[in-house]
Amino acid sequence: MTTTGSWCEKALRYQFSDEDLLTRALTHRSASASNNERLEFLGDAVLSTVIARAIYAAKPDAAEGALSRYRAELVRGDSLARIARALDVGSHLVMGSGEHRTGGHQRASVLANTLEALFGAILLDGGYAAAESAVLHVFAERLARLPSEDSLKDPKTRLQELLQARQMPPPFYELTGTTGADHKPRFEASCRIDALDITTHGSGRSRRRAEQGAALAALERMVAE
Numbered sequence: 001m002t003t004t005g006s007w008c009e010k011a012l013r014y015q016f017s018d019e020d021l022l023t024r025a026l027t028h029r030s031a032s033a034s035n036n037e038r039l040e041f042l043g044d045a046v047l048s049t050v051i052a053r054a055i056y057a058a059k060p061d062a063a064e065g066a067l068s069r070y071r072a073e074l075v076r077g078d079s080l081a082r083i084a085r086a087l088d089v090g091s092h093l094v095m096g097s098g099e100h101r102t103g104g105h106q107r108a109s110v111l112a113n114t115l116e117a118l119f120g121a122i123l124l125d126g127g128y129a130a131a132e133s134a135v136l137h138v139f140a141e142r143l144a145r146l147p148s149e150d151s152l153k154d155p156k157t158r159l160q161e162l163l164q165a166r167q168m169p170p171p172f173y174e175l176t177g178t179t180g181a182d183h184k185p186r187f188e189a190s191c192r193i194d195a196l197d198i199t200t201h202g203s204g205r206s207r208r209r210a211e212q213g214a215a216l217a218a219l220e221r222m223v224a225e
Contacts, residue, residue: 002090006184007167011087012134014117016125023094024123026114028104028180030096033067036117036186037181042121046128048158054143062149069152074142077112077186078213083138089118109179109186155216159191162222168195171218173211176201191218198222 001015011014016022021039031033048071055062055070056131062070084090090105093114097109104110117131123131136143160170177188187207191214192199198221202213 007088007092008118011089011138012122013137014122014126014130014134018119018125019042021025021121021125022118025117026089026092026094027094028099028110030099030104030217033095036114037184039120039124040113041077041130041184042123043116043118045074046123046131047075047116047135049118051134051139052137054139055146058143058146060171066152069149070146073147073152074139076175076209076213077108077205078144078217079117080112083117087115087138094106107179108201109188112203113180113186123128155212155219159215160217162219163193168188168193171215173214175207175210189214191215193218193222 001009002019004022005016005019006075013039021191021200024034025036029037051071051074052067055074059067069215070112085106093100093110095104096167099105100129103198111115117133122134156173163170172192172194174190174192175187177189178185179188180186184205186203186205188201188203189207189210190199190201191211198218200214200221202210202217203216204210204213
């Protein structure tokens with residue numbers, strides 16, 4: 001087993017039969033035409049299904065809207081990036097030298113996409129049960145401490161209300177960039193609160209999701225401080 005294979009077995013509790021799939025899952029498009037974008041497509045689908053089923057079981061009294069908000073909170077880009085960082089995914093990425101030199105191996109969108117690609121590779125290598133097991137393993141802690149339904153209110157709304165309660169001006173949102181293929185872009189956005197000298201960042205598959213991620217990060221900063 002390769003070093004990367006050993007890492008994957010420890011991090012995701014899965015041993016690949018075909019390690020070429022693992023290599024492809026960790027290969028950024030800047031490094032090769034044989035990259036992880038198609039695997040990301042599969043991983044996104046299996047991740048959404050597994051998390052939806054887990055939340056459905058964990059919250060038997062929650063309405064459809066609340067279930068959707070729980071799922072969105074768990075699988076948003078920033079959440080996936082944090083998990084990927086905890087698993088040290090960035091150290092195993094295969095990237096073009098220019099992308100690596102500019103910090104691509106720690107970019108939130110890249111890490112989130114790669115984690116999804118890993119789930120997609122496991123689906124192809126070991127089937128749905130194996131992918132489900134890997135997803136549940138890395139999300140175990142988050143699934144065990146799901147927040148209350150009240151806390152699932154839209155992060156931008158919650159931030160706006162909190163700032164209003166403190167008699168502060170509203171935050172300023174800005175689109176800071178886009179990455180990914182034309183048919184499946186990922187957006188990067190910032191949230192700036194001048195009165196508190198706070199600037200946070202978020203990413204997502206739409207500008208709205210990116211702004212929501214940045215707003216949530218700002219809320220977390222405000223609570224921490």
